[in-house]
Amino acid sequence: MLRQIRTLMLKEFTLEWRQKYALNGILLYVVSAVFITYLSVGAKQGNIGAPTWNALYWIIILFSAVNAVAKSFVQEHQGRQLYYYMIASPEAIIVSKIIYNSILTLVLALLGYLVFSVILGNPVQDQGLFVLNLVLGALGFSGCLTMVSGIASKASNNATLMAILSFPVIIPILLMAIRVSKNAIDGLDWSVSVDKIITLLAINAIISATAYILFPYLWRS
Amino acid sequence: MKSSWWKILTIALLAYTLIAGLLLDVPRLPILNETIRALYFHVTMWFGMIIMLVVAVIYSIKYLKSNDLRHDDVAIEFTNSAILFGVLGIVTGMLWARYTWGDYWSGDPKQNASAIGLLMYFAYLILRNSLTDVHQRARIGAVYNIFAFAAFIPLIFVLPRLTDSLHPGNGGNPGFNAYDLDSNLRKVFYPAIIAWTLLGTWLSVVRVRLKRVERKIEDKLINQVS
Numbered sequence: 001m002l003r004q005i006r007t008l009m010l011k012e013f014t015l016e017w018r019q020k021y022a023l024n025g026i027l028l029y030v031v032s033a034v035f036i037t038y039l040s041v042g043a044k045q046g047n048i049g050a051p052t053w054n055a056l057y058w059i060i061i062l063f064s065a066v067n068a069v070a071k072s073f074v075q076e077h078q079g080r081q082l083y084y085y086m087i088a089s090p091e092a093i094i095v096s097k098i099i100y101n102s103i104l105t106l107v108l109a110l111l112g113y114l115v116f117s118v119i120l121g122n123p124v125q126d127q128g129l130f131v132l133n134l135v136l137g138a139l140g141f142s143g144c145l146t147m148v149s150g151i152a153s154k155a156s157n158n159a160t161l162m163a164i165l166s167f168p169v170i171i172p173i174l175l176m177a178i179r180v181s182k183n184a185i186d187g188l189d190w191s192v193s194v195d196k197i198i199t200l201l202a203i204n205a206i207i208s209a210t211a212y213i214l215f216p217y218l219w220r221s
Numbered sequence: 222m223k224s225s226w227w228k229i230l231t232i233a234l235l236a237y238t239l240i241a242g243l244l245l246d247v248p249r250l251p252i253l254n255e256t257i258r259a260l261y262f263h264v265t266m267w268f269g270m271i272i273m274l275v276v277a278v279i280y281s282i283k284y285l286k287s288n289d290l291r292h293d294d295v296a297i298e299f300t301n302s303a304i305l306f307g308v309l310g311i312v313t314g315m316l317w318a319r320y321t322w323g324d325y326w327s328g329d330p331k332q333n334a335s336a337i338g339l340l341m342y343f344a345y346l347i348l349r350n351s352l353t354d355v356h357q358r359a360r361i362g363a364v365y366n367i368f369a370f371a372a373f374i375p376l377i378f379v380l381p382r383l384t385d386s387l388h389p390g391n392g393g394n395p396g397f398n399a400y401d402l403d404s405n406l407r408k409v410f411y412p413a414i415i416a417w418t419l420l421g422t423w424l425s426v427v428r429v430r431l432k433r434v435e436r437k438i439e440d441k442l443i444n445q446v447s
Contacts, residue, residue: 168341
């Protein structure tokens with residue numbers, strides 16, 4: 001099982017590295033999205049309030065994550081999926097995809113954070129909490145989005161379906177992440193955020209566990 | 222006749238809910254006034270909706286285990302009724318909020334959460350309709366139904382409790398328990414929950430039967446041709 005996961009993840013990374021345009025495309029997506037926001041709100045450095053900064057940041061991360069993860073099942077041909085079906089267990093596939101997508105989402109989030117800080121200013125006072133929250137958010141996003149992209153890939157109408165299926169499901173994670181990140185921006189004491197972080201962890205665990213249990217049924221069809 | 226006792230019970234309880242709910246004495250409270258009767262017609266919708274969603278999820282799990290389309294019929298029809306109840310719950314809630322909080326939509330966490338919950342289930346319907354193969358539709362629908370329910374539970378039960386809500390019982394607002402829910406309100410409230418849930422079940426059962434008959438006729442037609 002562990003070996004299968006490792007092999008599958010290695011495969012994901014190799015595949016991504018070979019088709020660099022997809023990775024570069026999504027990275028560019030983040031940068032352009034940040035720039036569009038920057039121009040639209042017409043803000044100069046430090047001109048925009050912390051809550052707005054926070055909300056804009058998370059919305060951009062959400063959309064980039066949806067776009068980045070959406071292709072995780074679509075990019076592979078029917079035939080190749082059949083091949084995986086024969087050689088690997090569905091559990092190994094979903095776990096490897098979730099881990100891989102978390103790393104991808106985390107990279108996107110960090111890149112977004114960097115560009116945001118450069119262009120819009122960086123109001124975050126508690127970097128540690130902010131980054132920890134990013135890691136948790138990325139885990140939750142990828143757990144939810146990987147499963148939804150698996151579902152959407154079975155249906156034809158992909159892009160719309162991906163969005164409408166994932167947004168409502170992802171909202172609990174998004175809300176908790178936004179709250180914790182607001183605390184991090186304000187530099188509040190960690191004790192204030194502890195229960196929220198635990199809730200976020202719990203939601204992540206529920207979503208990932210459900211995905212893990214349900215994926216074999218989805219995969220078989 | 223033997224199996225219709227619960228339908229008679231439904232009618233009796235609904236009649237009781239309507240008559241007693243509108244006529245019986247309720248506690249006089251500032252701001253709430255007579256709108257406290259929304260307890261029988263608004264709060265009960267959510268109870269009915271949650272119960273029916275649980276039933277739908279149970280049948281979705283049953284479907285995944287057995288691959289029997291009959292279970293899927295139950296799951297989808299109970300979800301349909303639950304959505305109906307959810308919409309009614311939102312509408313009655315908005316009316317109630319107009320008179321107590323002053324606005325149809327006040328951005329209350331519970332209000333938002335229930336709207337998001339409805340979005341989830343509308344998406345479920347669209348997902349089902351986008352699939353043409355009956356078995357695939359049932360299977361993927363069941364998978365999403367369970368997945369959405371797992372996200373729905375923290376959304377409505379955990380998140381609103383973490384922030385202040387305008388709803389009675391949250392954020393320092395006294396709940397109904399603080400008044401005399403035990404004397405008069407309870408007498409109508411609990412029967413009302415049962416009544417509305419039974420009505421939803423009735424609706425679903427009728428539709429499930431309709432669906433099964435339709436499928437039978439379809440099968441017959443297909444077999445005739447070939």
